[in-house]
Amino acid sequence: MSNSADQNTTKTLSWHSHGITNVGKVRKHNEDSMLERPETGMWVVADGMGGHAAGDVASQLIVNSLKKVHEGLSLERYIDDIEDTLITVNKKLIDKANESAKRTTIGSTVVIMVTYDKYCIYLWAGDSRLYRLRDTKLRQMTTDHSQVEQYVEQGLISREEAEVHPHGNMITRAVGATPNFFLDMDIQEMKKGDRYLLCSDGLTKHTEDYEFQEILGNGTAEEICKEMIDMTLDRGAGDNVTAIVIDID
Numbered sequence: 001m002s003n004s005a006d007q008n009t010t011k012t013l014s015w016h017s018h019g020i021t022n023v024g025k026v027r028k029h030n031e032d033s034m035l036e037r038p039e040t041g042m043w044v045v046a047d048g049m050g051g052h053a054a055g056d057v058a059s060q061l062i063v064n065s066l067k068k069v070h071e072g073l074s075l076e077r078y079i080d081d082i083e084d085t086l087i088t089v090n091k092k093l094i095d096k097a098n099e100s101a102k103r104t105t106i107g108s109t110v111v112i113m114v115t116y117d118k119y120c121i122y123l124w125a126g127d128s129r130l131y132r133l134r135d136t137k138l139r140q141m142t143t144d145h146s147q148v149e150q151y152v153e154q155g156l157i158s159r160e161e162a163e164v165h166p167h168g169n170m171i172t173r174a175v176g177a178t179p180n181f182f183l184d185m186d187i188q189e190m191k192k193g194d195r196y197l198l199c200s201d202g203l204t205k206h207t208e209d210y211e212f213q214e215i216l217g218n219g220t221a222e223e224i225c226k227e228m229i230d231m232t233l234d235r236g237a238g239d240n241v242t243a244i245v246i247d248i249d
Helices: 004-012 055-066 075-099 147-153 209-216 221-234
Strands: 015-022 032-037 042-049 107-116 119-125 129-134 137-140 184-189 195-199 241-248
Touching: 015 032, 015 221, 032 055, 032 241, 042 055, 042 195, 042 241, 055 075, 055 107, 075 107, 075 119, 107 129, 107 195, 107 241, 119 129, 129 209, 137 209, 195 209, 209 221, 221 241
Parallel strands: none
Antiparallel strands: 015 241, 032 042, 042 107, 107 119, 119 184, 129 137, 129 195, 195 241
């Protein structure tokens, strides 16, 4: 027996998005990659590491592989396919690193948002983030897989100290980093009017959460992306920077 309330909720939810990636002011190459697939309800930000010809290879392989994932007949199957795809990418990157003369890690952080029916599913590894603005309140949906985040969780340093800690760039999980790769995942019910932001750490390094809350509260998805990128460039943009804004209508 179908639930008419659920059917009505489903019918009323749709989404649109806008994304921008920029090389920044310091780096010569953009090792960030992004994917927008609003027609299948999938968005991805991947932030490569390992230098040019490694970082960009890793992030592009993630994005190009996820392009091929189909929605499937069920949410469970869809998520399984995404996870299986990234496990395969992880193995390819490790094999590629082992074949290279330098044996450098060829890896990438990743954050993925999937909309399915009335649900938002998000998966991640590393410190690329997902935020949600709901009823003017901002929430960071992901938890960084980073050394400083572990220090904060253990009570060794404060959140403020973490922002300037010398270990700020040390990632504890990434695609291509270790053979036993796995993603963190969570699921939430969406509401009409929700606004989501996926971004690489090139944005969060230069922007405070209260600024995200203020900027996300006004304008279209396209205007907000442009404002965030421009603001990061004005502040020096020491890293590649990527932002995708998704509106739930």
